[in-house]
Amino acid sequence: MKHSAENRGIKGSHGADAVDPTSLLTEDCDVLLPAALGGVINK
Structure with a gap:
């Protein structure tokens, strides 16, 4: 954070x-968390 x-x-x-x-x-990954604000991921 700093x-x-x-x-x-x-x-x-x-x-x-x-x-x-x-x-x-x-x-390549085991877990994908598409954590974003609404409307950011659009494709």
Whole structure:
């Protein structure tokens, strides 16, 4: 939360890897939680 507040987002957070947003829904995973505000996921 501190990193997010100081950097206006989570990009560059320690221990995290960036993911290309265009391939996000095609990544191999065990669980996918499309948790977003209404109207954000539209395809």
